[in-house]
Amino acid sequence: MPVFIHDFTGIADFEDYYKDSDFRILDERDIEGTRGYLDPEAGSKLMEQIRNESLLPAFHFLDSGNYHYMTRLYASLINVSYDLIVYDNHTDMQESAFGDILSCGSWIADLFRYDLSLPASLLRNVVLIGAKKEYIDNLNGNYDKRVIFADSYKEASKGGCIADDLPVYLSIDKDVLSESEFICDWDQGQMKLDGLIADIRNILDKRDIIGIDVCGEPEVGDPEAAHKSSEVNRKIIKGLLK
Secondary structure, eight states, rough: EEEEESSSSSSSGOOOOGSSSSSEEOOOOOOOOSSSSSHHHHHHHHHHHHHHHOOOOEEEEOSSGTTTTHHHHHHHTTSSEEEEEEEEOOOSSSOOOOTTTTTTTTHHHHIIIITTTTOOOOEEEEEEEEEOOHHHHTTOOOOOOEEEEESHHHHGGGGSOOOOSSSSEEEEGGGOOTTTOOOOOOOOOOBBBHHHHHHHHHHHSSSOOOEEEEEOOTTTOOHHHHHHHHHHHHHHHHHHHH
C-alpha cells in the first residue's frame, strides 16, 4: 500500500519514517485556510488534489490533529458500503464554531449530518475507540446506535454491534496514545502503542481495508518531539503493513 504524506506545516522535513516506504510527499504549506478550520476555497483545492492523485486505497499521514478533517474528504470518495473506525482521544463530534465550516473537531459530526443519517448512506457505522468519557458525556448531538463508543475493537464487536462483512476505513489520531509514548499538540489518552497496533491488527485480520490515515504530529520546532513522533509512525507502518 503506498504512503502519502500530507505536509501542511513542514513537519515532514524533521521526520524520516516514510523514507523506508513507497512514499510521496504532498506539499500543502502554501494552501491558506487549512489550520484547524477548512476554508471552502482551500477545501476545493484539497478535494481536487486527492481526486486527481487517486489516493485510495493508500496509507495517508495527515500532519497534526489540526488536519484530521482530511478524513472527511477521503470518506466522500468512498463508493462502497463501509464502516469508519476512528482511534481518537476526542470525539471530533463538536459543532463547528463557524457554522458549516469543516473543522478538526467537527468532521465526524459533519459526516453524521450529511452522510450517516441519510437512508442511502454508504457509511454503516462509525466506531470511535479511545475517546475520553468526559468528551463523550459532553456531546450535544443526537447520535443513534450507528455511532459506537468503545475502548477497543474487541469491545465494539461484542454483542453483534458491528459485523465483519463490510470493508473499513481506518483513521488514527495519535493523541489517543499515552504521553509516555510521545507528545503531540493536543491532550492525550492512555493507550499504549503496542496495544493500539495489536487492536488494529485484529481489524486487519478480519476486514478488508479501504484506506488508513494517521494524524497527530507535534508542532514544528521541537526536534525531540519530531523524532519520537517519527519513530511512532515507523512502528505503525511496520505493524500495520506487515
